[in-house]
Amino acid sequence: MSWIQQNKVPAAIMGLSAAGAAGLGFMMFQSWQEHSSALEQFDNLNRGIQGLNSAVLAPTPQNLELKKGLVGELTTEAGKLSTVLTRLQGDVKPEAISDTGFQAKLKTRIAEVRNLAAGRMALPAEFNLAFDRYNSELPKSNDEATELSGYLDAVESIVKSMVQSGVAQLDMISRSDLPSEKSSAPAPKSKGGQPAPAAPQLVKRQTVTAVITTDQAALQILLSKLASPSEMPYFTVVRLVRIENERKEGPLRADVGLHTITPPEGTEAADNAALIAVAPPVPAPGGANPPEKDDTIAAVQPMNQDAVDVLGKEALKAYLEIDIISFQTTASAAPGR
DSSP: OOHHHHOHHHHHHHHHHHHHHHHHHHHHHHHHHHHHHHHHHHHHHHHHHHHHHHOOOOOOHHHHHHHHHHHHHHHHHHHHHHHHHHTTSOOOOOOOOOHHHHHHHHHHHHHHHHHHHTTTSBOOSSOSTTOGGGGTSOOSSHHHHHHHHHHHHHHHHHHHHHHHHTOOEEEEEEEOOOGGGSOOOOOOBOTTSSBOOOOBOSEEEEEEEEEEEEOHHHHHHHHHHHHOTTTOSSEEEEEEEEEEESOSSOOOGGGGOOOEEOOOTTSHHHHHHHHHHTOOOOOOGGGOOOOSOOGGGSOOOOEEOOOOOOSSOSOEEEEEEEEEEEEOOTTTOOBTO
16 A cells, blocks of 8 residues: 555645645746736836937928927917016116116115114124125126116115014125126037027026024014015015024923012002002991001002013024016017026
8 A cells, every 4th residue: 555545634735735836836937927028018118218208309391390389389378477477576677877887876775774774773794785796896787787786776675674674683695696797608509500599588586695683573574575565676585484593492491480570660550559558548337446457458469470471582593595586578588698
């Protein structure tokens, strides 16, 4: 008699296990084949997308007409958008000015801001409205001087808003350079060797960076002024605000103990306390002598203070990045500006 016949139960278990292992191996092999096929299809599709992205548009008449139509549609929609955006800003176009005229205007505006801030807001020791270089040099041309004049008006409006909002101190102010102030880079060239035409720019942005020391109320007023079209003639956007509180931790419970306070002299509470303190004795009913001590007419005790300022009165150090946005119409938008 064979071993299988003698051990039918173990033999059956081993047979089932072998069949299960063979089935599982077949399923794993089939899954691996399907995975390899799907991965190959993904790689082919990815290579096809990369090829389409890097392919050059064929210069056929059909493609040329299609491109012209799309460019015309984009120009029309951009013109509509620029018309709407220009209505959001007032008429802040600067008047033409010469290079020497701009330098004289800068010195005059610096003196005006210093007079306005005297006794109200502390200014840096070297304060030139972020136009330091033009105290000793002139703009490159009258066109640049005109553009700088409008930029100066915008920076001056921001600083005056700080003074009017109650900011305690202006620690630092700087600005981004105009494209004409930067070193000119070589223009990109097309395949024919000619400079490639640049797309018209419908939005111009200059950034003013400032660090101020103030309290919460003045900071809220300043942010409201910068966002209000009725108080700020320029379209300004506060792109970044970082605030550092002078107190890194909240006060301890022992530091916020309530204490008694005495009404200040001359106030209604102090006057009432004085009247009660000197009130004459009131005769008792029936003609009896008044008591020697009557607690009802005793002098008013100092009042208990039921609330104290825990947070909200500390000085803040705020870092602001303010963008001055200028929208241009399609007719005035100069390429590459």
